[in-house]
Amino acid sequence: MTSTIDAGVCGFIGLGLMGMGMAKNLLKKRQHHLIIWNRDTGKAQDLATAFPGRVTVAHTPKEVVSTAQVTFSMLSTLEASAAVFEGPDGVLAGTGPSTAIVDCATLTPERMAEMATQVEEKGAIFLEAPVSGSKGPAEQGTLIFMCAGDKALYERVAEDLDAMGKARYFLGAVGAASRMKIVVNMTMGGMLACFSEGLGLAKAADLPLEDLLEILDGGACACPMFKLKGPHMLRRSYDAAFPLKHAQKDMRFAVELGDKLAQPLPVSAAANEVYKRARQQGHEDDDFSAVAEVTVHHDKQVNGGAAKGKAGRA
Numbered sequence: 001m002t003s004t005i006d007a008g009v010c011g012f013i014g015l016g017l018m019g020m021g022m023a024k025n026l027l028k029k030r031q032h033h034l035i036i037w038n039r040d041t042g043k044a045q046d047l048a049t050a051f052p053g054r055v056t057v058a059h060t061p062k063e064v065v066s067t068a069q070v071t072f073s074m075l076s077t078l079e080a081s082a083a084v085f086e087g088p089d090g091v092l093a094g095t096g097p098s099t100a101i102v103d104c105a106t107l108t109p110e111r112m113a114e115m116a117t118q119v120e121e122k123g124a125i126f127l128e129a130p131v132s133g134s135k136g137p138a139e140q141g142t143l144i145f146m147c148a149g150d151k152a153l154y155e156r157v158a159e160d161l162d163a164m165g166k167a168r169y170f171l172g173a174v175g176a177a178s179r180m181k182i183v184v185n186m187t188m189g190g191m192l193a194c195f196s197e198g199l200g201l202a203k204a205a206d207l208p209l210e211d212l213l214e215i216l217d218g219g220a221c222a223c224p225m226f227k228l229k230g231p232h233m234l235r236r237s238y239d240a241a242f243p244l245k246h247a248q249k250d251m252r253f254a255v256e257l258g259d260k261l262a263q264p265l266p267v268s269a270a271a272n273e274v275y276k277r278a279r280q281q282g283h284e285d286d287d288f289s290a291v292a293e294v295t296v297h298h299d300k301q302v303n304g305g306a307a308k309g310k311a312g313r314a
Contacts, residue, residue, distance in 0.1 A: 010160070011068030012036045013061050013084060013091070014105075015043045017240065018131070019074035021138030022104070022164045026072075027051045029141070029163035037064045039084075061087070065094035065101070070157055074104045076246060081105055085115060097123035100153050104145075106130045106185065106246070108253055109175035116149060116174040125150040127157070128174050130181035131165065134242040142166040146184075148177035179257065186254035186268050188225065189247050193271035193291055195226055199233060200295035209234050229289040236297060238286035247288035248275035 010032040012023045020043065026032055027047075035056045038044045048055040058064045061084050065071050073091065075081045081103075085091045091101065101119050103112065103126070116126040126149050133143040143165035147154050154170050161168045171177050195216075202212045213230045216222065232238065251272035258265035274294050283290035 008069045009033050009035055009067060011058075011064040011071030012074075013064055013071060014038060014074040014076075014080075015040070015047060016074065016076055017135045017243070018076075018104075018138045020047065021135065021140075022072070022074060022143070023047060024050075024139070025141040025164045026160060027054055030160060032160075035064050035067050037061050060089035060094075061085075061091045062089045062094035065091050065099055066096070069098075070100040070102060070153075070160070072102045072104060072160075076105065077249065078107055078111060081107060081111070081115075085118075092118055092122070095119055095122045095124045099124035100127075100150075100156070101125070102127045102129050102153070102157055104129045104131055106181050106250060106253075107178060109178040109182075109257070112178045113175050125153045126174065127153045128177045129161065129168075130177055132181065132184050133165075136241060137166075138164075145169070146171060146177040146180045148172050149174040182250060182253045182257055185247070185250035186265075189251045189254075189275065189288065190268050190271045191223075192225065192229065192247075192288060193274050193295075194267075195230070196233065196274075196289075196292045196295040199230075199292060200298075203296055229287075232287070233289050233292040233296060236292070236300075238283065238290040240285060240287045242288050243284065244275060244278055244286055244288040244290050245284035248272065248279055248284075251275055 010026060012019065012026070012034055015023060015036065015038040023034060023036065027034060033054055033056070035058050036044050036047060037058045037060065044057045048057050075084055101124065103115060112128045119126040127147055128149050129145050129147045131143040131145055137143050141164055145161045145165050145168040147168060148171045151170065171180055199209055199212065202209055217227055251268060255265055255269050255272055274291055277294045278291050281293055283293055
């Protein structure tokens with residue numbers, strides 16, 4: 001029978017685009033008291049205000065980990081993860097034999113394995129649990145968790161994962177979940193880049209783009225991502241649900257993994273270059289659908305760069 005940490009103290013580190021929604025769902029659907037830390041203390045205070053008596057704002061990641069029975073971490077980059085994990089008042093500094101760490105970031109398999117080793121050397125347990133889904137699913141509690149590492153910890157936090165997501169998978173030893181997440185995001189990034197090229201070709205051929213969206217949605221190419229992102233790409237409206245810089249990071253991780261495994265990835269390598277060009281044009285903090293600025297709206301670039309403004313660029 002699955003054990004539960006309900007009514008216990010749960011830690012959460014990282015309240016960005018994804019982490020805030022995840023933490024809110026833990027508070028709404030479980031009975032935990034949350035101890036939280038975020039680099040932007042204002043976000044942490046906002047969460048504490050929204051759930052009076054249920055949230056403690058910690059001064060350091062070390063305080064979170066040393067207090068909580070289980071700590072979830074959701075940090076966006078390798079650099080942010082390393083700083084928070086290994087800093088003098090970081091996660092490792094608070095890790096001991098009673099510690100349990102669940103890391104939900106998208107990192108390289110090698111980095112996840114290194115973190116797991118560091119945690120286990122302190123007598124603690126580790127689960128990697130990257131997610132499929134962006135800001136909306138994080139807020140709605142419909143993420144998909146890909147997990148690997150300590151199986152007992154996976155079972156221990158099952159109800160917490162279910163509070164934040166609609167599905168979860170245990171894939172084996174640490175590294176397997178990160179590899180699966182890289183494959184998922186590579187597929188997604190490649191699909192959107194190709195979709196964007198299709199829009200660009202239709203535009204160049206003087207075809208009605210709204211009709212193209214309807215034709216694609218009515219046939220075998222229909223998918224939720226095209227239906228969601230297509231209208232925003234036509235309007236040049238790129239409020240970030242999944243920042244382009246993170247999409248490109250994941251494409252890079254995929255190409256690197258392919259190199260290590262001698263697995264040809266010509267399409268994904270080409271797509272990675274398109275996302276890199278979008279970053280060069282100033283779209284790294286926009287939604288990854290801003291890849292359309294390279295393939296669809298390139299005729300509206302100003303002096304070789306993007307026009308100013310995050311949404312509705314002129």
